[in-house]
Amino acid sequence: MNDTAGTLVKGQKVAVVGAGICGSLTAWFAQLSGLQVHVFESDEHKKSCSFTAAGMLAPMAELESSSDDIYQLGKHSIELWPSIIDSLPQKIFYRTSGTLVVSHRQDRGSYQQFVKSLQVKLNHKFNQECELLSCHSLERHALEPELTNLGEALHLKNEAQVDGNQALNALHDTLKKKAHWHVKDVNDINAFNVDGETFDWVFDCRGLKASKDIVGLHGVRGEVITVKAPQVNLFHMVRVMHPRYRIYIVPRENHHYMIGATEIQSDDDGPVSVRSTLELLSAAFSVHSGFAEARIISLNSHVRPTTMDHQPFIETQPGLTRLNGLYRHGFLLSPAVVAKVFNGLGMDVSEYLTGEPYAHCV
Numbered sequence: 001m002n003d004t005a006g007t008l009v010k011g012q013k014v015a016v017v018g019a020g021i022c023g024s025l026t027a028w029f030a031q032l033s034g035l036q037v038h039v040f041e042s043d044e045h046k047k048s049c050s051f052t053a054a055g056m057l058a059p060m061a062e063l064e065s066s067s068d069d070i071y072q073l074g075k076h077s078i079e080l081w082p083s084i085i086d087s088l089p090q091k092i093f094y095r096t097s098g099t100l101v102v103s104h105r106q107d108r109g110s111y112q113q114f115v116k117s118l119q120v121k122l123n124h125k126f127n128q129e130c131e132l133l134s135c136h137s138l139e140r141h142a143l144e145p146e147l148t149n150l151g152e153a154l155h156l157k158n159e160a161q162v163d164g165n166q167a168l169n170a171l172h173d174t175l176k177k178k179a180h181w182h183v184k185d186v187n188d189i190n191a192f193n194v195d196g197e198t199f200d201w202v203f204d205c206r207g208l209k210a211s212k213d214i215v216g217l218h219g220v221r222g223e224v225i226t227v228k229a230p231q232v233n234l235f236h237m238v239r240v241m242h243p244r245y246r247i248y249i250v251p252r253e254n255h256h257y258m259i260g261a262t263e264i265q266s267d268d269d270g271p272v273s274v275r276s277t278l279e280l281l282s283a284a285f286s287v288h289s290g291f292a293e294a295r296i297i298s299l300n301s302h303v304r305p306t307t308m309d310h311q312p313f314i315e316t317q318p319g320l321t322r323l324n325g326l327y328r329h330g331f332l333l334s335p336a337v338v339a340k341v342f343n344g345l346g347m348d349v350s351e352y353l354t355g356e357p358y359a360h361c362v
């Protein structure tokens with residue numbers, strides 16, 4: 001990011017194009033900073049990639065296949081999320097119980113490889129962030145008494161989750177009241193200008209729709225299934241290590257579970273395939289037989305905006321900042337990425353994002 005591109009001051013008029021999680025947080029930080037905010041969003045039907053996400057804030061679990069930068073930004077976002085939630089009037093589900101990484105005994109190799117990779121990447125921080133357990137001791141530690149049929153488990157203690165749809169709905173409702181909200185498919189985005197209207201700054205947060213302006217931006221398809229499973233009582237996010245596919249189970253309120261996600265090199269955002277449904281659901285059933293009687297609430301798919309190196313794309317020139325390429329990490333990274341951009345533009349977001357522990361964490 002070019003830190004000398006310019007600065008913003010209170011009262012200036014800014015445009016945010018795209019209200020996925022990245023644009024919504026950009027607009028919210030701008031609003032809190034005292035800017036006059038105009039949001040342009042083309043979709044009234046909550047169909048963006050962000051509405052598909054499982055809302056995991058999992059910098060350690062992701063570290064096996066991502067960089068230290070993403071880990072550091074993710075840790076910062078986990079500090080920021082509670083005060084973002086506190087700044088909004090609606091109740092938003094947010095839980096800090098961490099992730100359990102597990103495997104079936106026959107897949108122990110994949111699990112051990114995962115543990116080794118984290119030991120190398122986290123180095124001396126491994127013991128701060130992680131605890132190695134046997135699944136029998138899960139009961140003793142009162143972690144997940146229903147998962148004792150599996151082999152070992154790694155507890156990633158400092159990971160969190162947010163209900164992404166609740167967070168987005170709360171951000172949208174608040175922005176519709178406090179900012180200027182335009183339902184509009186913007187054609188032309190330039191420095192200081194959106195479709196012919198002049199602004200003091202423009203933020204381009206269009207996700208994959210910005211691909212003609214960002215070299216190498218492409219889609220990675222992901223599918224996720226939400227079920228209601230009254231016979232399953234899980235409290236932690238669970239990641240299952242498997243040699244061919246890896247799945248997660250994210251527990252939500254009222255026995256709802258999100259089971260995901262596929263990772264397919266494709267721009268196809270069509271409905272979830274039979275193959276993915278079979279793989280995701282049978283993997284979940286193999287972890288807990290209580291999923292047999294679960295009811296399918298929804299099958300969702302979308303395409304993650306991804307750069308060639310899987311790193312977030314942050315580019316600032318005078319009058320225009322482009323934020324994109326959040327790939328698997330829109331909820332994990334957006335708070336820290338947006339805070340970094342605002343700091344670069346001379347606006348200190350720490351004034352209103354204190355990082356105080358969120359009073360309603362469960």
Ligand SMILES: Cc1cc2nc3c(=O)[nH]c(=O)nc-3n(C[C@H](O)[C@H](O)[C@H](O)COP(=O)(O)OP(=O)(O)OC[C@H]3O[C@@H](n4cnc5c(N)ncnc54)[C@H](O)[C@@H]3O)c2cc1C
Nearest residue numbers: 018020022042048050054055056186207222329330331332
């Ligand atoms: C199955 C799945 C599970 C996921 N799980 C997680 C997870 O657990 N944790 C996590 O951190 N991330 C997760 N992700 C990734 C996350 O969803 C993405 O990184 C994130 O949604 C990207 O957000 P965005 O705001 O950049 O883009 P988008 O969500 O795509 O938002 C872009 C917005 O711009 C609007 N727009 C586009 N063009 C225009 C235009 N011309 N005019 C006006 N508006 C426009 C669109 O309508 C859209 O609302 C998951 C993704 C998938 C698919």
